[in-house]
Amino acid sequence: MNLVCDTPLTPLSFLGRSSTVWAEKTAMVDDERTLTYGEFGALAQATAKALRGKGVGDGDRVAYLMPNVPEMLVAHFAVPLAGGVLVAINTRLSAQEMRYILEHSGAGVLVAGEGLTQLADEAAAGLDSLHTRVTTAQEPPAGWITYEALLESGPAAADLPWSVDDERKPISVNYTSGTTGRPKGVIFTHRGAYLNALGEVLHSQHTTDSVYLWTLPMFHCNGWCTTWAVTAIGGTHVCLPEVRGEAIWRAIRERGVTHLNAAPTVVTMILNAEEAAPLDAPLRITTAGAPPSPTTIAAMERMGFSIVHLYGLTETYGPYAVCEVQSSWNGLPGVERARLMARQGVGMIQADTVRVVDEDMVDVPADGQTMGEIVMRGNCVMAGYYLDEESTAKAFRGGWFHSGDLGVMHADGYVELRDRAKDVVISGGENISTVEVEQALMSHADVLEAAVVGVPDERWGERPKAFVIARRGTAPTEADLIAHVRQQIAHYKAPREVVVVDELPKTSTGKIQKFVLREKEWAGHATRVQG
Template sequence: MLETLQTVVEVVAVTDPLGPAPPGAAEHAHISYDDLMKRGSGEPLPWSVDDETSLISINYTSGTTGTPKGVMYAHRGAYLNALGEIIHQRLDPESVYLWTLPMFHCNGWCTPWAVTAVGPTHVCLRAVRADMIWQLLDEERVTHLDGAPTVLTTIAGAPQAHQLDRELVATVAGAPPGPTVIARMRELGARIVHVYGMTEVYGPYTINEWQAGWSALPPGDQARRQARQGVSMIQADPVRVVDENMVDVPRDGRTMGEIVMRGNNVMLGYYRDEEATEHAFRGGWLHSGDPGVQHSDGYVELRDRAKDIIISGGENISTVEIEHAIETHPAVLEVAVIGIPDEKWGERPKAFVLRKPGADLNEAELIGYLQTHIARYKVPKAVEFIDELPRTATGKPQKFALREKEWAGHSSRIQG
């Protein structure tokens, strides 16, 4: 693989002293991380760039097509989003931030820059484990954390959960959090900051800003209000919900449309993919692919998700990617993957598989095979072997028919 990367000059091996080395890392690396650090000097780094609209990073996302696309961030968008994080999460130099959010996800929603900029303490986790989170909450006096709804579910449902003696600012995004987990976290002493966004908008773009009048509502109603995705953050342009002709839908909380965005906190475009960029920005606005409604107070609310992307624990999982991996198994003839309800993760992939005639393959064997071919969080929760797939008149698998069966009794694909 490395020999095909013509622009790669050097490979650095980062060894985890508490974990196994990645397979093949030693023979492919040119130097160790420690040797790389020895090259550094005490000279100050430059604090300016020639053009603030120039590229600062490329973040890969599966988006809504299943094909990884490089989302290009500008310096300007990154620092504005970081400032927005500081303001809305109320970070200050005395804050203690616990990393329950992966730093790789949209650059950690730009939070690594935000926390570093204002000078709080970073507390890092090796894995999202309830016992360790509660230990650090108590020992390190953690004041802030970010994560998907499943992280809040893990915290709220832990045996170690107890009333906090200080406010914990818990920012949640990645999938709409359920009112139940919001209410439980508030009971423990957390202040929920519910934001919505995507990789293409530097992570968070809207916030459910708490309104004074909500405090007089019953707790259940408060949680339902706070489960909405809200209004644009201070650094972002106003968000819209539009119909197929780019006309704003009525602000009645019922009429469905697509959420679209634009401004400094929208990506420069997709790296070396003009066609995808043009499609994403049709009509001059970035199309999220997320259906939603807008309420009379301007707050947007997601009503579902793009149909073929599974939102599991805040991470986008492409059904196409999983299907392609399954299809490489010699015993598989055809496959369709959908998201099914999952109490912890919101939804998880399930595969419907047709075996080749005479082939012998069971669920455990296929799952074991996939664990060596795709990331483990993308491996299906379940595999069902069937004799035929429901199809359209043109022969395409009818995934909606599979979904209807699996989601019977659920009013929405938004769980948590």
């Protein structure tokens, strides 16, 4: 007899469980509200029923345009509970970029935060697919209804089940940044989101006592699936609409924050805020989105933060690999330990292995020198690009997802990211890793942040140029910085120009937008071969 008693995996079950087991425990807080897990579950149910009342059915897309507020967290459960697919839109996009996402996804409902309705109206003007617009503002503009009115419109019906019939159904579509073309809609499934969330619980070491501060946007890879992870373990979400140093440090001290996620540039902002001071209690920072420099890691540890370094992409539900810290590293000098911790590491516990391969899909030697492309597969790789079979097939050629990231494999099985393929500087036939040059610059005591891009060169085709932000109260010279880099790495890799700037172009998650710097440098020149 072959009896099958399993159930499809879905993050919905996390809130179903926590709303019962932790019914009276604080689930989320912001400056105005506190909700228990029982109230969280009830609000998700009410929102889901209301969305169904507005016509949302199986597979229908529901767009949310919001910062990190409770309604955005609720959406991660309410939309799939209604049978829909969540499309969380970056609040920093232009109206034109938002319009493309709304049109491509075919969203029928748009829920926007207070202060975002005018931008949303501009983005959605004339879209026939969009039939319902909801706002958290108390006084909605014409054509909009309030969030309260949405809830009141919901039918009186029994609670919806915290389950799905097919774990491979889409739970969300997350759009890429589109820096080299139109944004692509990355399909997350219930199964992948469930497993990635559990991986986050394990590697970031969340418990029911976790107090998680939302410094990472929920619209970015569904907050690296932490929307579901912290809920699964019954931790407390601290919603933070604006990421500012003062607000972060106030929340750390007043809310007793134990965990937060952030890109390295956001970590740098936290460390260098005027309010920064050594911690009174342990706080774990999970960082990803760009390679953190050993200098940043060492500074984090000195201030008392414990570090989880992850690596991944939107196409891998956010984090896919983790730099597992070995006990043997504890006795190493600080600089050497930080260098090892800056590597991207190995596949997370819920993921598959990470490979570094050549153009023929053959693994490169594990010598820490030979570069190849990082490829991945398994439970936590996207189901594909929404309505884009050609791009999906290209991304999965050879049966593995091609990241577009170049890295090396070390003898201990740890991967180290060297660059994005499009960012590598090819100077006189030599490949120069911009990450390596940036880390050399960051090791200078006066450098707060650095970005390196390839610029035109008549003799070599292109060469590296650096842009840096200096620490407060310092004034590093170009000659000093160039000399410092030449002491760290080969002379031919060092930039001839280092420009000190007040700010660097960044995404909403704090990742430096090198393409913006590069496009300015290449304006009026022949198109760069590697893009």
